[in-house]
Amino acid sequence: MPKPTFFNLPAQKRERIIEAAIDEFATHPFHQARVTAIAEQAGIAMGSFYQYFEDKKDLYKHLMELLVEKKLSYINSDMIKNKGKYSFFQLLREVYLSGFRFAKENQRLLPIGMMLANDKELYQEIYGEHEDRSAEFFRDLLEYGKEQGEIDPAIDMKVVAKLLTGMTFSLTDFIWEDGKLDLDDMEIIDKMLYFIENGLKKKE
Amino acid sequence: MPKPTFFNLPAQKRERIIEAAIDEFATHPFHQARVTAIAEQAGIAMGSFYQYFEDKKDLYKHLMELLVEKKLSYINSDMIKNKGKYSFFQLLREVYLSGFRFAKENQRLLPIGMMLANDKELYQEIYGEHEDRSAEFFRDLLEYGKEQGEIDPAIDMKVVAKLLTGMTFSLTDFIWEDGKLDLDDMEIIDKMLYFIENGLKKKE
Amino acid sequence: MPKPTFFNLPAQKRERIIEAAIDEFATHPFHQARVTAIAEQAGIAMGSFYQYFEDKKDLYKHLMELLVEKKLSYINSDMIKNKGKYSFFQLLREVYLSGFRFAKENQRLLPIGMMLANDKELYQEIYGEHEDRSAEFFRDLLEYGKEQGEIDPAIDMKVVAKLLTGMTFSLTDFIWEDGKLDLDDMEIIDKMLYFIENGLKKKE
Amino acid sequence: MPKPTFFNLPAQKRERIIEAAIDEFATHPFHQARVTAIAEQAGIAMGSFYQYFEDKKDLYKHLMELLVEKKLSYINSDMIKNKGKYSFFQLLREVYLSGFRFAKENQRLLPIGMMLANDKELYQEIYGEHEDRSAEFFRDLLEYGKEQGEIDPAIDMKVVAKLLTGMTFSLTDFIWEDGKLDLDDMEIIDKMLYFIENGLKKKE
DNA sequence: GATGAATGAGGTTTCATTCAT
DNA sequence: AATGAATGAAACCTCATTCAT
Numbered sequence: 001m002p003k004p005t006f007f008n009l010p011a012q013k014r015e016r017i018i019e020a021a022i023d024e025f026a027t028h029p030f031h032q033a034r035v036t037a038i039a040e041q042a043g044i045a046m047g048s049f050y051q052y053f054e055d056k057k058d059l060y061k062h063l064m065e066l067l068v069e070k071k072l073s074y075i076n077s078d079m080i081k082n083k084g085k086y087s088f089f090q091l092l093r094e095v096y097l098s099g100f101r102f103a104k105e106n107q108r109l110l111p112i113g114m115m116l117a118n119d120k121e122l123y124q125e126i127y128g129e130h131e132d133r134s135a136e137f138f139r140d141l142l143e144y145g146k147e148q149g150e151i152d153p154a155i156d157m158k159v160v161a162k163l164l165t166g167m168t169f170s171l172t173d174f175i176w177e178d179g180k181l182d183l184d185d186m187e188i189i190d191k192m193l194y195f196i197e198n199g200l201k202k203k204e
Numbered sequence: 205m206p207k208p209t210f211f212n213l214p215a216q217k218r219e220r221i222i223e224a225a226i227d228e229f230a231t232h233p234f235h236q237a238r239v240t241a242i243a244e245q246a247g248i249a250m251g252s253f254y255q256y257f258e259d260k261k262d263l264y265k266h267l268m269e270l271l272v273e274k275k276l277s278y279i280n281s282d283m284i285k286n287k288g289k290y291s292f293f294q295l296l297r298e299v300y301l302s303g304f305r306f307a308k309e310n311q312r313l314l315p316i317g318m319m320l321a322n323d324k325e326l327y328q329e330i331y332g333e334h335e336d337r338s339a340e341f342f343r344d345l346l347e348y349g350k351e352q353g354e355i356d357p358a359i360d361m362k363v364v365a366k367l368l369t370g371m372t373f374s375l376t377d378f379i380w381e382d383g384k385l386d387l388d389d390m391e392i393i394d395k396m397l398y399f400i401e402n403g404l405k406k407k408e
Numbered sequence: 409m410p411k412p413t414f415f416n417l418p419a420q421k422r423e424r425i426i427e428a429a430i431d432e433f434a435t436h437p438f439h440q441a442r443v444t445a446i447a448e449q450a451g452i453a454m455g456s457f458y459q460y461f462e463d464k465k466d467l468y469k470h471l472m473e474l475l476v477e478k479k480l481s482y483i484n485s486d487m488i489k490n491k492g493k494y495s496f497f498q499l500l501r502e503v504y505l506s507g508f509r510f511a512k513e514n515q516r517l518l519p520i521g522m523m524l525a526n527d528k529e530l531y532q533e534i535y536g537e538h539e540d541r542s543a544e545f546f547r548d549l550l551e552y553g554k555e556q557g558e559i560d561p562a563i564d565m566k567v568v569a570k571l572l573t574g575m576t577f578s579l580t581d582f583i584w585e586d587g588k589l590d591l592d593d594m595e596i597i598d599k600m601l602y603f604i605e606n607g608l609k610k611k612e
Numbered sequence: 613m614p615k616p617t618f619f620n621l622p623a624q625k626r627e628r629i630i631e632a633a634i635d636e637f638a639t640h641p642f643h644q645a646r647v648t649a650i651a652e653q654a655g656i657a658m659g660s661f662y663q664y665f666e667d668k669k670d671l672y673k674h675l676m677e678l679l680v681e682k683k684l685s686y687i688n689s690d691m692i693k694n695k696g697k698y699s700f701f702q703l704l705r706e707v708y709l710s711g712f713r714f715a716k717e718n719q720r721l722l723p724i725g726m727m728l729a730n731d732k733e734l735y736q737e738i739y740g741e742h743e744d745r746s747a748e749f750f751r752d753l754l755e756y757g758k759e760q761g762e763i764d765p766a767i768d769m770k771v772v773a774k775l776l777t778g779m780t781f782s783l784t785d786f787i788w789e790d791g792k793l794d795l796d797d798m799e800i801i802d803k804m805l806y807f808i809e810n811g812l813k814k815k816e
Numbered sequence: 817g818a819t820g821a822a823t824g825a826g827g828t829t830t831c832a833t834t835c836a837t
Numbered sequence: 838a839a840t841g842a843a844t845g846a847a848a849c850c851t852c853a854t855t856c857a858t
Contacts, residue, residue, distance in 0.1 A: 005821070029323060032235045035849065045823045050850065111324065118322040119233055120315070132377075152402070156395040162374045163396060170370030173336075176324075191360040192367060198356070199403030209838070239832060249840045254833065413817075437731055439644045443853060453819045458854065519732070526730040527641060528723065528788075540785075560810070564803040571804060574782030578774045581744075599768040600775060606764070607811030617842070647828065657844045662829065664842095822856075828849095835843075 006052035017042040026111045074102040088145030103175045138164045152202050210256035221246040230315045278306040292349030307379045342368045356406050414460035425450040434519045482510040496553030511583045546572045560610050614674050618664035629654040638723045686714040700757030715787045750776045764814050
């Protein structure tokens, strides 16, 4: 929760600060990231920084919120809201697709999330104890697929929810290690789904 | 590479140092880990540390090598060497099983690998540019499965290799977040393989 | 000296500022006291503060003057003015009594004076080089007592003046450490004077 | 409690540090005193300071202990131990005399104690809640005087103990404001005691 | 006159690494 | 080879004061 001062800032300046922060946090793990560098790069005085934010962590948390918000905006929420009209596999495709699109268009942001994911101590401070949101999301989705009778009942929901989560990370990795793959978005997603679909769908 | 002095140390002392290092690196990201803490915990003088290692990173690299070595020792290498006698899915099962066993018996080590995986800067310094060993390994394995005619030819090797890698991370996560799953080892692995097998195997 | 702006302020606002200042200076030594805290508590903007006062010290000095003024108002000035009609010991009693009453009714203010008394650097800046007003006051009083023939001529004026001063501090301390003494005002004063009187009065 | 490192230092260096600390703390209230200044003046690196002391407060506490220790060494402990052989007033004289001697020979140290006495917050952190040691000491002494039948029974012990304490402060003040008094030590003490003795002694 | 953002010097503390014994 | 003290570059953060509206 940045201080009110921050939100009263002219949008342009606010943006400059956020950009600078992203640059720094994307290239350095939290404890290695320097407030000084951010202030400098944003063109503000050290003192001003602390007029906007409680401290380094405060800015970091804010950044995380922005990212989540941004990521959510990539999901075709129409589709999700009207679940009923779509098959489980269509929905899954949409989810992966949006994740992929987001990652592709915001490559700079990827490391930040990745780093946080691995600094458990920090992660807890920010999101509290509560468990992996991603896995939870997939479990709901799977549950839906089951209800629709699209999923092989022999499948273990818990295990697969976790696996699907792991796969999104793999997806991100493709982009991160960029250039090593010459397929276009749809293709990757479809190849992936082909595999998943076969793995999950009800056998007749 | 640690200095010769290190290897001349009585095994017991060497071990104490390694243990101390593991403790520290398992609980703190590289830059946050303190050499002082390691030396203290190992019961050696600060000065001695630098008689054994070039610097902090030197010790870290060494640690990584030890871990890889240890992990490899968990693989039923017999099976792998005599690939020919086994089906692709049997081999895959063996791979996951050994990975799982290692993780379960060395929970303390998991965070270290995880953290490294996400500090790309550090990762490169240690492993150079060369790409993900894990994915490479799976691609070889998949290739073998294809040759054996066990895998659906419509499957994209590159993509799936990456996915299989991602899944091993998910596996590790199960253990890390410990206690949240009430299945025993085999069961988890088998549920996972059931999904994978359906996804990959040749349709008739 | 506060700027004219300050004195043009509506009395109520002026008071709010003074109260806030007292609160801050009573709980923190001068250098530790924060202008920000005062402004905040008084409900004025940081910038306004500097429209009223030259700087932190300016406000502080002003505060001191107010306190002295307030303290003086506790003395039964009638009695002092008409010295001639009273015995030295009656006057002394009056002096201690008024000091005590002031302290008791303005406990909040005590620490401020105490702190200043011990920050010589600050003290000088405020009161200049000139010596302890309190001791001076007592010396005059003693002189009077001597003239009246009430005081043992063997007594050294300078020394005792200082001692009487020290005693007023002790008095203040009683109140500060509040509750540790179960006598009422008069009683304390009288017990104290009993001692002093015996110490000073002319032997026959 | 400075770190062991500090006590392992060559006496000379240790002393240089202590001297530097005294210089700084004698001229600035605790929060205003700068570690940098101390290190510089002592001729050690900033880092070294923190190898010797936990932090600024750690050094400060240590200093206080040294001072108390030093002050105690000024008391003619023989006399105190063999109370029985001396009259109350002789003992009192000894106490004031030693306090005076200490103050006179360690003028530099006086402000430190004074400042601490008025930073209640700090005082508590160092000496805990427990009440004024000085007053306690005098109460014991007075009790002794009473038992010996030397003190006017009408005297209130609590009140006078506090007053005697206040007087020691006055004494210190004489020295602090140095040069303003042209009597020699004994004389001051004796003049003071003359007053006190008359105040306290049993009337016949 | 009022506001509140902007500034930046300055302070404490941490820690990897070097040095001298 | 072992020790442990010495070093000093940063890093974060605070706050009195100035500035621009």
